[in-house]
Each structure stands twice: as C-alpha cells, then as structure tokens.
Amino acid sequence: MKKIFIAFCIILMSLFFAACQKNKNDNQTESNTTLSLKVGTDPNYKPFNYKENSILTGFDTDLVDAIGKKENIKITWIQTSFDGLIPALKAGKIDMIASAMSATDERRKSVDFTQPYFKSKNLYIKLKTNNEISSKNDLEGKKIGIQLGTLQENAAKKIKNAEIRANKDLNIAILALKNSKIDAIIIDQDAAKGFLAENPELVSFYQENDDSEGFSFAFDKDKQKEALARFNKGIDELKTDGTYDKLLKKYDL
Structure with a gap:
C-alpha cells in the first residue's frame, strides 16, 4: 500500500508540473505573438510628430517604434489631420493614435487611453x-x-x-x-x-x-485590450531601461 501511495503521489506531481509547463508555454506564446497596428498621427506637431527630409520622426514616433520592437508589435504609420484621428479610429481606418493627444474625460467616452507618457x-x-x-x-x-x-x-x-x-x-x-x-x-x-x-x-x-492627465496613446473603446496592455508595459520598461530619458534628451523635452 505504501508503494502504491508513493506511485500515486508521483503521478499527481507529474500532472501538476505538466500543467504548469503548459500554462507557461501558453503565456509565452501569447506574449510572443506579433501584433500588427496601423498607427495614426498628424506629422505637423514638432517635436512630437513631424517630417524631416520627408521621413516621419519625433518623440512620439520614436517612442512607439521602440515599444513596438520591445513588445513584438509591427507598426504601420498612417498620417492624417489631428481632428480626423478619432473619427479614423472609430471607422477602423487606424488601430491606434500616437499624436501628442491629451487624455481627457470627454475623449475617454469613445477611446481607451494608455497611461500618460508626457505632461505639458x-x-x-x-x-x-x-x-x-x-x-x-x-x-x-x-x-x-x-x-x-x-x-x-x-x-x-x-x-x-x-x-x-x-x-x-x-x-x-x-x-x-x-x-x-x-x-x-x-x-x-x-x-x-x-x-x-x-x-x-x-x-x-x-x-x-492644460487640464489633462497628459499625452497618452489611444485605442478604440474596448477593442484593443492586448495592445493597450503591451503599450502600458512598454512605457514602463522604456522608462526603466533609460530609453525614455534618451528620447527626452534627443528632442529637448
């Protein structure tokens, strides 16, 4: 009976560790899944979003690209006027806004904001x-x-x-x-x-x-929860590893 009991315990422990490993692998697969986002911006707001030698650049642009690399997100930039960004988001023409947009209660009725990444x-x-x-x-x-x-x-x-x-x-x-x-x-x-x-x-x-919480990235309401979580995580990581401070210095902010 003692041998049977020991064998039974070994089987239970094996099943437990197998379940843990599966959960770990599932989480790794989820975090490693590549997301593709069309990101809307108005390139007329230096130093946050602008063009230099016909190339899109700026603090927001570099910050989003850096988060994309860190969090396995493919970024495709879509340029539009600032007042057309939220309508484009709601119409599905873009998946995200990165254009020095301030998080306000009024805007929050139709979009989800990340944590603020800059205060002005x-x-x-x-x-x-x-x-x-x-x-x-x-x-x-x-x-x-x-x-x-x-x-x-x-x-x-x-x-x-x-x-x-x-x-x-x-x-x-x-x-x-x-x-x-x-x-x-x-x-x-x-x-x-x-x-x-x-x-x-x-x-x-x-x-x-300016009566806002600060500049934040925006997603359509309740439609990009995974991307929202990755960007919040990415903002924290870039502040920790020094990338954020380097970008502040680069753009004299």
Missing part, C-alpha cells in the same frame, strides 16, 4: 511688438489662433468674446500671427519651442495647465 502645458504667444497684450485677460474680444481639435481650442473658447481661428496646421496660425491677422496663438509649450526659435519676432506671455 498651454503656452500663449504673440508678436513682440504687440503692446496691447500682456496677460490672458487682454485676449477678451481678440482673434486667437489654435490647432483644430486640440485642448488649446477648448482654452480659447473659455475666453470672453474671443474670435477663434482654427486651422489643421499650426504653421498657418504662425503665419497669420506674423502678419497681424490674429492677435495670439495658444499652443502646447513644447511644440511652441521650435516656432519661437525659428521666429524671433514672436514671444510667449502666459502659461497654464
């Missing part, structure tokens, strides 16, 4: 020669340029009697400001760095929080 602020800029404007209160009743569909558009709408000039491309707003066709622009502070450096006649005069 709104910056207000004007012509140096415009002495009529020195504070946000001075913008009441003035013409304000913004990029269509951004949080800066929401900020402009809160200014009393402001005349909002929305464009899909911030370069159009910058040109209008330089030609005195508008009085000010509200822009992300980090996107403003390049414009201010290239246009010394412009100057910032006010800064504020």
Whole structure:
C-alpha cells in the first residue's frame, strides 16, 4: 500500500508540473505573438510628430517604434489631420493614435487611453511688438489662433468674446500671427519651442495647465485590450531601461 501511495503521489506531481509547463508555454506564446497596428498621427506637431527630409520622426514616433520592437508589435504609420484621428479610429481606418493627444474625460467616452507618457502645458504667444497684450485677460474680444481639435481650442473658447481661428496646421496660425491677422496663438509649450526659435519676432506671455492627465496613446473603446496592455508595459520598461530619458534628451523635452 505504501508503494502504491508513493506511485500515486508521483503521478499527481507529474500532472501538476505538466500543467504548469503548459500554462507557461501558453503565456509565452501569447506574449510572443506579433501584433500588427496601423498607427495614426498628424506629422505637423514638432517635436512630437513631424517630417524631416520627408521621413516621419519625433518623440512620439520614436517612442512607439521602440515599444513596438520591445513588445513584438509591427507598426504601420498612417498620417492624417489631428481632428480626423478619432473619427479614423472609430471607422477602423487606424488601430491606434500616437499624436501628442491629451487624455481627457470627454475623449475617454469613445477611446481607451494608455497611461500618460508626457505632461505639458498651454503656452500663449504673440508678436513682440504687440503692446496691447500682456496677460490672458487682454485676449477678451481678440482673434486667437489654435490647432483644430486640440485642448488649446477648448482654452480659447473659455475666453470672453474671443474670435477663434482654427486651422489643421499650426504653421498657418504662425503665419497669420506674423502678419497681424490674429492677435495670439495658444499652443502646447513644447511644440511652441521650435516656432519661437525659428521666429524671433514672436514671444510667449502666459502659461497654464492644460487640464489633462497628459499625452497618452489611444485605442478604440474596448477593442484593443492586448495592445493597450503591451503599450502600458512598454512605457514602463522604456522608462526603466533609460530609453525614455534618451528620447527626452534627443528632442529637448
């Protein structure tokens, strides 16, 4: 009887270890499965997403590509205007948004956001020669340029009697400001760095929080849970291994 009992225990232990190994192999297979994602971006938002020598680049672009390599995700970039990104996501034309999009409660009604990967602020800029404007209160009743569909558009709408000039491309707003066709622009502070450096006649005069959790990657609601988990994991890993900090330094963020 003792021998039978020992044999029975050995069989149970063998079955247990076999089940554990199968579960381990299943998990490895799942994590090693290649995902293919069409990622939408607006390449007019330096330093996050822009073109250099006709090649798509930027902080968001490099971050997504680095996560893709680490998490076995094939990335195909799709370029579209910022205000068309969520409609394209809902229509299935893209699987993910990576375009310096701020996570807000309103957007969260239709998309799933990753954890934030960058926090920024709104910056207000004007012509140096415009002495009529020195504070946000001075913008009441003035013409304000913004990029269509951004949080800066929401900020402009809160200014009393402001005349909002929305464009899909911030370069159009910058040109209008330089030609005195508008009085000010509200822009992300980090996107403003390049414009201010290239246009010394412009100057910032006010800064504020943008009322969001920060920039996040977005997926269609409840449709990309595995990809969402991999990107959250990837963000953490890149912050741990130093890749994230290198990208911050590369793009002067």
